[in-house]
Amino acid sequence: MDETLLENLLHWLRIPSISTGGGDPAEIERAAQFVVDRVREAGGEGDLVRIGAGNPIAVCELRAQREDAPTVLLYGHYDVQSPEPLGDWDSPPFEPEIRDGRLYARGASDDKGNVIPVLHAACELARAGELPVHVRVVIEGEEEVGGASFSAWTKADTRGADCAIVFDSAMEDEQTPAICLGLRGIVAALVEVRTQPRELHSGLYGGSVLNAAHVLHKAVGRLLPDDLGRVRDELREGVADPSAAERASWAALRPGEAVLEEVGATPLHPGAGAEYRVRNGAEPSAELNWFEAGEARTIVPATARAYVTVRLAPGQRSERIREVVEGLLREQLPQGAQMTIGWHLGDPALFPPEEPAIRIAAAAIERATGMAPVFVRSGGSIPAVADLAAKGIPVIVSGFALAQDRIHAPNESYRLASLELGARAGRELLLALADLPRG
Amino acid sequence: MDETLLENLLHWLRIPSISTGGGDPAEIERAAQFVVDRVREAGGEGDLVRIGAGNPIAVCELRAQREDAPTVLLYGHYDVQSPEPLGDWDSPPFEPEIRDGRLYARGASDDKGNVIPVLHAACELARAGELPVHVRVVIEGEEEVGGASFSAWTKADTRGADCAIVFDSAMEDEQTPAICLGLRGIVAALVEVRTQPRELHSGLYGGSVLNAAHVLHKAVGRLLPDDLGRVRDELREGVADPSAAERASWAALRPGEAVLEEVGATPLHPGAGAEYRVRNGAEPSAELNWFEAGEARTIVPATARAYVTVRLAPGQRSERIREVVEGLLREQLPQGAQMTIGWHLGDPALFPPEEPAIRIAAAAIERATGMAPVFVRSGGSIPAVADLAAKGIPVIVSGFALAQDRIHAPNESYRLASLELGARAGRELLLALADLPRG
Numbered sequence: 004m005d006e007t008l009l010e011n012l013l014h015w016l017r018i019p020s021i022s023t024g025g026g027d028p029a030e031i032e033r034a035a036q037f038v039v040d041r042v043r044e045a046g047g048e049g050d051l052v053r054i055g056a057g058n059p060i061a062v063c064e065l066r067a068q069r070e071d072a073p074t075v076l077l078y079g080h081y082d083v084q085s086p087e088p089l090g091d092w093d094s095p096p097f098e099p100e101i102r103d104g105r106l107y108a109r110g111a112s113d114d115k116g117n118v119i120p121v122l123h124a125a126c127e128l129a130r131a132g133e134l135p136v137h138v139r140v141v142i143e144g145e146e147e148v149g150g151a152s153f154s155a156w157t158k159a160d161t162r163g164a165d166c167a168i169v170f171d172s173a174m175e176d177e178q179t180p181a182i183c184l185g186l187r188g189i190v191a192a193l194v195e196v197r198t199q200p201r202e203l204h205s206g207l208y209g210g211s212v213l214n215a216a217h218v219l220h221k222a223v224g225r226l227l228p229d230d231l232g233r234v235r236d237e238l239r240e241g242v243a244d245p246s247a248a249e250r251a252s253w254a255a256l257r258p259g260e261a262v263l264e265e266v267g268a269t270p271l272h273p274g275a276g277a278e279y280r281v282r283n284g285a286e287p288s289a290e291l292n293w294f295e296a297g298e299a300r301t302i303v304p305a306t307a308r309a310y311v312t313v314r315l316a317p318g319q320r321s322e323r324i325r326e327v328v329e330g331l332l333r334e335q336l337p338q339g340a341q342m343t344i345g346w347h348l349g350d351p352a353l354f355p356p357e358e359p360a361i362r363i364a365a366a367a368i369e370r371a372t373g374m375a376p377v378f379v380r381s382g383g384s385i386p387a388v389a390d391l392a393a394k395g396i397p398v399i400v401s402g403f404a405l406a407q408d409r410i411h412a413p414n415e416s417y418r419l420a421s422l423e424l425g426a427r428a429g430r431e432l433l434l435a436l437a438d439l440p441r442g
Numbered sequence: 443m444d445e446t447l448l449e450n451l452l453h454w455l456r457i458p459s460i461s462t463g464g465g466d467p468a469e470i471e472r473a474a475q476f477v478v479d480r481v482r483e484a485g486g487e488g489d490l491v492r493i494g495a496g497n498p499i500a501v502c503e504l505r506a507q508r509e510d511a512p513t514v515l516l517y518g519h520y521d522v523q524s525p526e527p528l529g530d531w532d533s534p535p536f537e538p539e540i541r542d543g544r545l546y547a548r549g550a551s552d553d554k555g556n557v558i559p560v561l562h563a564a565c566e567l568a569r570a571g572e573l574p575v576h577v578r579v580v581i582e583g584e585e586e587v588g589g590a591s592f593s594a595w596t597k598a599d600t601r602g603a604d605c606a607i608v609f610d611s612a613m614e615d616e617q618t619p620a621i622c623l624g625l626r627g628i629v630a631a632l633v634e635v636r637t638q639p640r641e642l643h644s645g646l647y648g649g650s651v652l653n654a655a656h657v658l659h660k661a662v663g664r665l666l667p668d669d670l671g672r673v674r675d676e677l678r679e680g681v682a683d684p685s686a687a688e689r690a691s692w693a694a695l696r697p698g699e700a701v702l703e704e705v706g707a708t709p710l711h712p713g714a715g716a717e718y719r720v721r722n723g724a725e726p727s728a729e730l731n732w733f734e735a736g737e738a739r740t741i742v743p744a745t746a747r748a749y750v751t752v753r754l755a756p757g758q759r760s761e762r763i764r765e766v767v768e769g770l771l772r773e774q775l776p777q778g779a780q781m782t783i784g785w786h787l788g789d790p791a792l793f794p795p796e797e798p799a800i801r802i803a804a805a806a807i808e809r810a811t812g813m814a815p816v817f818v819r820s821g822g823s824i825p826a827v828a829d830l831a832a833k834g835i836p837v838i839v840s841g842f843a844l845a846q847d848r849i850h851a852p853n854e855s856y857r858l859a860s861l862e863l864g865a866r867a868g869r870e871l872l873l874a875l876a877d878l879p880r881g
Contacts, residue, residue: 187645193738200706205751206626206822210671210727211698211714212707217666217730224663227656230776232649259650267639268651269778275650288649291656292741297732299632299749304731310738312644337669339708383645 004419008123008426011041015081015115016099016108022058022082022148031144034081035059038122038142045126049140057152058082058144065129065138073439074137076164076396077125078153078387079118079171080146083110084411091413105416112408116417117170118142120425124433135437139164146171149347149386157390165439166360167391168432170402170425175256175377180368180428182361183400184249185284185380186388188315188351190324194219194332197341199305202297209303216296218340219307225331226289226311232271232282234289234313237327243318245285245380249356252378253280265406284380287324289313314382317353349384352392359440360397367435368401371427376401399432443858447562447865450480454520454554455538455547461497461521461587470583473520474498477561477581484565488579496591497521497583504568504577512878513576515603515835516564517592517826518557518610519585522549523850530852544855551847555856556609557581559864563872574876578603585610588786588825596829604878605799606830607871609841609864614695614816619807619867621800622839623688624723624819625827627754627790629763633658633771636780638744641736648742655735657779658746664770665728665750671710671721673728673752676766682757684724684819688795691817692719704845723819726763728752753821756792788823791831798879799836806874807840810866815840838871 020034038061039049049063086096086109094100099108128134143153175181198213228234259279263270270276290312297304315324325348336342354361356378369375388398403421459473477500478488488502525535525548533539538547567573582592614620637652667673698718702709709715729751736743754763775781793800795817808814827837842860
């Protein structure tokens with residue numbers, strides 16, 4: 004283990020850079036400044052960039068020896084989720100502790116521990132005069148709150164990069180590294196329905212007046228999937244079928260039944276586990292995440308609120324599906340009912356395995372870890388990756404997290420072995436990307 | 443105004459007999475004992491009856507001069523809802539104050555002020571040796587919390603009565619008294635669905651695992667009415683059509699549109715107001731009163747809860763409709779989802795206008811107030827009335843409350859004019875019921 008890497012990580016983890024509420028803006032800034040300081044110490048340059056009232060982004064650069072080298076953008080986030088409930092931690096969340104080969108702290112896996120090995124490798128290579136690519140380090144502080152700063156920065160950035168590295172993802176299992184080729188997009192709707200100025204007595208008025216819970220129940224019902232979990236055709240617009248080769252590669256992965264069992268999930272139906280890789284990687288899905296209306300007594304609710312999310316498969320466009328979702332929600336709104344909707348959108352992203360950056364990355368990770376990475380897709384959404392993909396920048400989404408790391412939960416941790424794998428993979432990756440064709 | 447009546451009411455209103463939480467059991471008992479004391483002072487007898495851990499029921503009797511007189515049961519409730527939010531009261535809720543011909547206090551209208559004139563009339567008649575009917579005074583303390591004590595007492599009571607008076611109801615308008623012939627029954631279901639041991643990430647698992655909110659959404663959807671507010675046929679089983687005469691009498695009442703407008707309601711559809719009397723008095727209805735699941739973020743909820751109430755029209759049986767409701771809720775429950783249901787049932791009640799007690803009451807109220815009472819039905823449920831009706835006791839449901847009394851809300855009040863009308867009506871009623879045929 005590289006002692007400097009571990010010391011740097013411990014230092015970074017001690018900064019409580021909480022973005023999800025209850026955090027201190029000064030600590031947010033310290034965690035961002037830490038990145039700038041590391042890069043400057045290694046001979047690079049950089050500074051904090053602020054977009055509006057958002058948390059600062061550390062935007063830095065380590066230049067390659069060769070001026071015409073390709074440019075690699077290293078993305079990560081220094082912000083963490085709040086550590087509550089504090090009583091459930093075996094050691095304080097911002098006093099990192101090593102026990103049995105694991106480093107316990109909030110952010111240990113998500114994302115400080117996952118991203119710092121690549122940052123460290125870039126700094127060490129630069130210091131040694133061996134950095135073969137220009138590395139633009141862009142580490143943001145609003146990932147956990149879906150903030151808009153990074154998206155705005157990417158859109159405004161005219162320099163771009165020849166590829167990006169995002170280490171915010173997981174291994175397939177404790178031995179097998181993975182590269183995530185696809186991420187789903189998202190259309191999230193926060194819907195509110197209002198029907199009356201106030202609640203009414205359900206015996207005296209129910210059945211004659213508009214019940215906000217009924218109106219919203221019906222509206223969100225238009226978005227929910229059938230009993231097999233399949234969403235209606237309008238919500239499937241644009242879905243790109245995965246190639247036969249990619250489907251075949253999923254068959255070699257851990258069975259979907261095992262993925263569900265690992266988290267104690269109840270399958271949607273008997274066949275849902277077997278279809279997991281296709282469903283989660285290449286199909287849209289829709290969930291009612293939240294519904295809240297009325298009280299458990301005899302009233303007619305006057306307001307009702309829900310949060311519904313539609314995940315988009317690669318090929319779909321979030322702005323188009325937003326229109327479809329809004330149409331379905333408003334389609335049969337009765338006279339006298341008001342509906343307001345707040346939106347959050349993210350496009351899907353998909354990188355072909357033949358993409359030069361992906362090919363180079365796969366070979367580099369295999370050299371570093373001794374195992375060829377498997378190609379996976381994730382059903383989740385990483386808006387930053389979609390933002391980069393939208394600019395035509397291929398993104399290497401990888402990392403050494405594991406399901407056991409308990410990210411976002413008490414006793415979050417990261418294996419020292421994962422840190423080591425990350426350091427080796429980060430170094431090989433930066434060296435190998437020198438061969439990347441320049442865009 | 444009878445000064446003793448007013449003083450007695452003020453005394454009773456000063457006792458904070460709150461049953462809905464935050465109340466003091468000693469005050470509950472004082473309010474019940476107040477009834478016993480009034481009856482004893484008038485030469486009657488009585489005591490507090492306790493059923494299990496329930497609030498005491500004041501069970502008393504004033505005997506008529508003539509031993510073979512009919513027996514009248516006077517029902518009411520001394521418990522009140524908690525007065526929160528206290529800051530919204532213009533005067534303290536348990537320090538009654540008279541302003542502009544209205545008496546302001548919690549319980550002023552519901553039910554202390556509404557019931558005490560009849561109690562007072564019975565005591566005064568007994569004191570004067572002029573009481574022509576035996577009066578069983580049964581005033582309970584769990585009406586506001588749907589407690590089971592009165593129901594258990596009624597079922598166990600072998601003496602019964604020839605008719606009952608329940609003054610817990612309202613006038614048709616400020617001038618017109620009303621007798622409520624029908625009350626709807628209720629089947630209330632508190633439903634909980636559980637699908638997973640814990641919440642899951644909606645991107646990683648949504649679409650492959652059971653979402654508790656989806657399961658409950660679908661289940662309660664089976665109970666909800668169509669866009670015209672009509673419930674499915676299975677829930678209409680047993681509905682008794684009102685007679686042509688009764689329908690015709692509703693046409694003479696205030697238009698349903700005005701009833702809805704009075705509370706600022708948004709009609710279910712353009713024709714809902716015109717149909718109000720039939721819908722509310724003679725049709726079943728169903729409401730989703732409460733739905734709660736998940737959080738407004740990207741999770742798959744593991745539990746979801748709802749409160750659904752079906753109001754039953756006269757003719758329907760609550761135990762039978764409970765079976766239908768349970769069948770609908772459980773009908774398509776997917777494998778792996780658990781559903782638990784808590785029930786609260788109440789039968790509907792209906793008294794024909796030709797019923798001797800009703801005919802006598804209508805004439806007596808007209809003599810007392812100068813206005814013939816109109817016959818109405820209420821869409822609400824008074825379980826005590828259903829309990830009495832189930833024993834074959836005809837119930838005169840009336841009273842002098844008004845929609846403006848703000849029952850259950852801050853600044854509850856009762857008109858002094860209503861108190862006066864109640865006293866006159868109570869006296870005439872007791873005198874006239876001497877003619878009641880004995881059961």
